[in-house]
Amino acid sequence: MLLRFLKLRLVVNGMHIYPLRKNNPVLVTMPTNPSRIVVTDGFHITQPLELKYRQQTSYFNIVCAIDNDVLVGGLIFMLMFFAMGATSGVWLLQFFSLLPIGYILFLYYIRRKEFIRILPA
Secondary structure (H helix, E strand, O other), X not given: OHHHOOOOEEEEOOOEEEEOEXXXXXXXXXXXXXXXXXXXXXXXXXXXXXXXXXXXXXXXXXXXXXXXXXXHHHHHHHHHHXXXXXXXXXXXXXXXXXXXXXXXXXXXXXXXXXXXXXXXX
């Protein structure tokens, strides 16, 4: 779900830029063999992937470190600990409800290289 909000672009050999949209395949002509591709949203950038291709087509998936399971789990964790802290008056439980936000911010700002990844399909 988070990938919907990011404007991702595929960069081939540092020169050719292709916009990526959800569920729309992109046909890319590789200018040289081998070619290097990266995916970026302007702030995050993937590790360069060097393609040595012999076949006509290759398929890749772009994935995010914060997938839907992490978002839903963090939301449930936050609501559960906040409700327990609000009803019991223990401020430490309310503090623990902020841990998923800290984890998501850690992934977004500190582990920028692993936030977006290219995986073979």
